[in-house]
Amino acid sequence: MSSIQPPTLSFEVFPPQSPADRAALLTTLDQLRGCHPAFVSVTYTNHQLDYEQATLGLAQTVQARVGCPVMVHLLAAYTSKTQVSRILADLESLGVTQILGLRGDLDPGQTPGADFPHASDLIRFIKARNPQFRLAGAGYPAGHPESPTREADLAHLQEKVAAGCDRVMTQVFYDNQQFDRFRADCAARDITVPILAGILPILSRQQALRVETDFGARLPQPLRTRLDRVWDDPVAFRAVGLDYAVEQINDLVAHGVAGIHLFTLNQASTVAAIYARTAALFEK
Template sequence: MDNIVTTLDQLQTLKPRFISVTCSNNKNDIEETTLKLAGYINNTLNIPAIAHLPAAYLSAEQVKRILTELNALNIQQVLALRGDIIPTVPCKKDFRYASDLIKFVHIQEPTFKISGACYPEIHPESPDLVSDIHYLKQKVDAGCTQLITQLFFDNDKFFGFKENCALAGINVPIIAGIMPITNRKQALRLIKTTSAHLPKKFLAIFDKYEHDPESLRTAGLAYAVDQIVDLITRGAEGIHLYTMNHAETAINIQKTIGSLFNTNEQPSK
């Protein structure tokens, strides 16, 4: 907790539009940790906080209690997710999909700003693109006012996804999720587990600097910077950095291209 607070204090200097606070699939983690950190961000650092809520692991009564606590903290933003399905962790029965939770929150607290997750390269469990966009439209129709993408490394995939959303009548802001790759372990994990397309340029960086940690970090940050510059230039509505609790990553990016963000387009964390 001390390390996270130190990271948050450093991120405050960047004046982000918001900082999101994730959680594990555990109600105690949400109520005892997520809300505590969100309150610190919102009320001590004076930065808008977004609390993650995993639909599959919360009951309706728990969500009501969490919304009451968020109101008490003067927080009115949530990111409603289904949550990763883990065989060893029992799911609750009230919310099967993220859209169910979004609809419930929207009815309970109509003034809340509800963010939803989206996958520029299709959710791993979706049978096809049409189905994926259909379910995403259900989230928006249920009350989602903003979408934040899963990480991606090919900007053309993102802009193709945006076009498909527009054709489907999805007209809420879509924030581009970027994860700078700064170490070998992180890169290996992504290569093995991510469904995101890994361009030749990305793989070449990993191959060339596989045994040179400092150069891999520098090249990984440079790749993320190139992505962000291209996204902003081509009209992306916002950038969400997956900082993984490492403030220096966001600070370095801000130093390099911070002038590209005006007061209404600050990068989120």
């Protein structure tokens, strides 16, 4: 029997905005239960939402419905030390011990707080106050859009790891060579924590048009060509997007990725389609 551990498989969901969205999310969570995830992450993308209701409420639902560890997103830019201390206490009471520390998008109409200018400041604060929490930080294979250079971006990642991150979770990407370069650059800087690859299937024309602006993720020409061929056929378009995601995952696993983190968009059908074709890659 091989002693090599298979990669982890995890999923991301986000708080629903309507009763219909909640019903769809519950179906997705039921689907996730059969995928045996290492953890499910719960986003918090809008600092104007009520964190306890949106993120902590969903974390409880995931624990009850999926029965796996939960990782919650926590944003630095608009959060104070007092708020974080209260949230950490709430997380402890819920049995949630994993956090993805992010700076968060800046709102042009609102001044960010002074306590945590960067994700590394938030991570350092949590690790000093509650060292039992497992902390993850974000990595950017294409480089963070606000970083002046790739070297500056990698230096920021080093700061997050030094502050207490035990894992890196990447922004979405569609060129595995870009991920390979990022992983090599991390190794050259002695960033040795596991790097989980963020995968977001492109399932619609609207999504294809948005990924570069929303995520800074470049679509490689072979993928563009395949999508162009089915641009006016939504069913075929979705099939091509799913095929490409599966190909990405197979290639990443073949090259020793530590884990795959699948952005579900709360769609059960996407989870089912990809897991059916990749489950054997994650079996112990």
